[in-house]
Amino acid sequence: xxxxxxxxxxxxGESGDKIFSGASLxxxxxxxxALFSVAVFLIVxxxxxxxxxxxxxxxxxxFLTYIFPIxxxxxxxxxxxxxxxxxxxxxxxxxISHYAPRRFAQGLGYVIDLLAAIPSVVYGAWGYAVLAPxxxxxxxxxxxxxxxxxxxxxxxxQTGRTMLTAGIVLAVMVLPIITSLSREIFLxxxxxxxxxxLAMGATRWEMITMAVLPFAxxxxxxxxxxxxxxxxxxxxxxxxxxxxxxxxASLIKSGNQTIAAEIAxxxxxxxxxRLSELIAAGLVLFLITLAVNIVARWIISRHKEFSGAN
Amino acid sequence: MSKRIDVKDLNVYYSKFLAVEDVNISIDARSxxxxxxxxxxxxxxxxxxxxxxxEVIPGARVEGEVLLDGDNLYDSAVxxxxxxxxxxxVFQRPNPFPTMSIRDNVLAGVKLNNxxxxxxxxxxxxEQSLRGANLWNEVKDRLGRPGSGLSGGQQQRLCxxxxxxxxxxxxxxxxxxxxxxxxxxxxxEDLINELKSEYTVVIVTHxxxxxxxxxxxxxxxxxxxxxxxxxxxxxGETTNIFNMPTQKATEDYVSGRFG
Numbered sequence: 001x002x003x004x005x006x007x008x009x010x011x012x013g014e015s016g017d018k019i020f021s022g023a024s025l026x027x028x029x030x031x032x033x034a035l036f037s038v039a040v041f042l043i044v045x046x047x048x049x050x051x052x053x054x055x056x057x058x059x060x061x062x063f064l065t066y067i068f069p070i071x072x073x074x075x076x077x078x079x080x081x082x083x084x085x086x087x088x089x090x091x092x093x094x095x096i097s098h099y100a101p102r103r104f105a106q107g108l109g110y111v112i113d114l115l116a117a118i119p120s121v122v123y124g125a126w127g128y129a130v131l132a133p134x135x136x137x138x139x140x141x142x143x144x145x146x147x148x149x150x151x152x153x154x155x156x157x158q159t160g161r162t163m164l165t166a167g168i169v170l171a172v173m174v175l176p177i178i179t180s181l182s183r184e185i186f187l188x189x190x191x192x193x194x195x196x197x198l199a200m201g202a203t204r205w206e207m208i209t210m211a212v213l214p215f216a217x218x219x220x221x222x223x224x225x226x227x228x229x230x231x232x233x234x235x236x237x238x239x240x241x242x243x244x245x246x247x248x249a250s251l252i253k254s255g256n257q258t259i260a261a262e263i264a265x266x267x268x269x270x271x272x273x274r275l276s277e278l279i280a281a282g283l284v285l286f287l288i289t290l291a292v293n294i295v296a297r298w299i300i301s302r303h304k305e306f307s308g309a310n
Numbered sequence: 311m312s313k314r315i316d317v318k319d320l321n322v323y324y325s326k327f328l329a330v331e332d333v334n335i336s337i338d339a340r341s342x343x344x345x346x347x348x349x350x351x352x353x354x355x356x357x358x359x360x361x362x363x364x365e366v367i368p369g370a371r372v373e374g375e376v377l378l379d380g381d382n383l384y385d386s387a388v389x390x391x392x393x394x395x396x397x398x399x400v401f402q403r404p405n406p407f408p409t410m411s412i413r414d415n416v417l418a419g420v421k422l423n424n425x426x427x428x429x430x431x432x433x434x435x436x437e438q439s440l441r442g443a444n445l446w447n448e449v450k451d452r453l454g455r456p457g458s459g460l461s462g463g464q465q466q467r468l469c470x471x472x473x474x475x476x477x478x479x480x481x482x483x484x485x486x487x488x489x490x491x492x493x494x495x496x497x498x499e500d501l502i503n504e505l506k507s508e509y510t511v512v513i514v515t516h517x518x519x520x521x522x523x524x525x526x527x528x529x530x531x532x533x534x535x536x537x538x539x540x541x542x543x544x545x546g547e548t549t550n551i552f553n554m555p556t557q558k559a560t561e562d563y564v565s566g567r568f569g
Binding site: 102190192193194195196197198199200201202203206210211214215217 | 361363366368391392393394395396398399401403405406407408409410418419422469472473476
């Protein structure tokens with residue numbers, strides 16, 4: 001006899017809820033499945049390298065000796081790119097969000113976004129044909145005047161197709177990522193906090209350091225990490241620009257190689273154990289990118305209490 | 311400390327729109343002056359012209375003079391940054407810096423312009439400012455904690471502490487209690503009463519009882535209709551404004567018969 005007036009009626013809203021939660025669950029699972037299958041592919045295909053005789057590996061001294069220089073090369077290229085692009089990107093984003101007149105800022109924003117639309121092979125060709133010859137002149141000067149620094153040790157490359165050039169090209173490529181993400185976050189700074197700083201007699205720069213940058217810090221780190229991901233994995237531009245070779249400390253000599261370019265340049269002719277080597281190198285790149293993302297999340301979470309989210 | 315403000319023939323514009331028209335008012339030092347009036351009548355806009363904060367909004371400008379002890383804030387040789395460091399402001403919603411600790415919030419204004427301050431001086435100033443804002447006893451054991459962890463009323467008193475830490479001449483308050491509960495409001499009102507012994511306080515409020523409780527003088531602003539500029543209708547001793555206003559509009563507003 002007891003009828004509860006509040007009991008479920010099975011209306012359209014209820015089934016809509018179920019469909020949506022099912023769809024989002026499926027989407028989430030699909031991502032995990034894709035990630036999982038790539039990881040499995042990498043591991044299975046790379047396994048033969050583990051059992052192989054060290055003398056059969058390229059270079060003849062085992063996989064670690066083979067992979068170490070190109071891991072280092074990858075990290076160096078990405079580090080150069082971030083060192084240049086992060087401050088520059090933050091500066092451009094701040095200029096767009098807080099300094100430039102509105103109309104000009106919009107135009108500049110579009111131009112920066114356009115940089116992201118240029119295909120990486122075009123960047124590679126530009127770096128190879130335009131940037132490298134120009135930089136070769138600067139490298140010759142650096143070798144002559146700052147050659148006592150290991151990173152500028154001569155003789156400088158005649159073509160300019162060096163690690164530093166590759167890093168600079170990568171910096172231009174990751175600049176739009178860092179700039180547009182930072183700009184979005186700077187624009188979201190609560191007006192309340194900006195006004196709090198200004199009302200105390202802060203100059204515009206002081207307002208930015210007090211209210212805008214602390215608020216945007218996690219976002220800037222995320223932007224830099226996304227840029228780093230792009231720089232680590234970028235293949236085509238580096239393959240075209242860099243005249244690769246053995247590991248060297250000097251950034252203005254030819255030499256060095258990155259994992260992605262190594263794979264791209266050798267994959268078409270590889271078979272058997274060589275193929276496994278390249279896939280194992282891909283696995284290492286995957287792990288590096290994963291580690292970078294974990295570290296970034298950890299940095300962001302360290303200051304949660306002071307993030308203003310509470 | 312504490313200076314008087316004289317406003318002469320002030321018009322405030324947002325681009326071409328005249329928001330506040332022809333205000334003349336003299337605000338005494340070491341007193342509390344309340345601005346009352348209906349929403350949109352320009353009282354907050356006018357308040358923000360008193361420390362040049364309205365300029366933060368693109369297109370906003372003024373005509374006329376605002377004199378701080380005789381010095382025109384709008385003289386072309388005057389830097390708005392200097393003006394704002396002498397005329398502090400407390401906003402409608404509490405806005406401590408979320409990324410700073412309570413202590414750093416209090417010191418935020420003092421550390422501007424690369425000023426250095428020794429740790430012992432800073433400690434003394436933090437305690438003095440927080441005591442001045444009636445907040446010291448509640449937060450003295452957690453000065454290193456984020457300011458955003460405090461209750462709304464405590465955050466607003468932290469903002470007042472931040473404002474008085476730089477020893478301003480004037481403190482402007484833009485509806486400082488509108489986001490607070492009655493008990494926190496009472497705490498802020500008590501604080502305003504204490505502040506007037508040292509500072510010139512100007513407060514915008516929607517709450518007429520509040521204006522009657524805290525202020526020495528009251529200014530009533532009104533607007534003729536949407537799109538028309540706000541005007542200063544009547545200005546005088548608070549008791550006179552509430553008990554025997556000379557203008558019909560003032561009487562209607564303070565007696566609740568608005569319209």
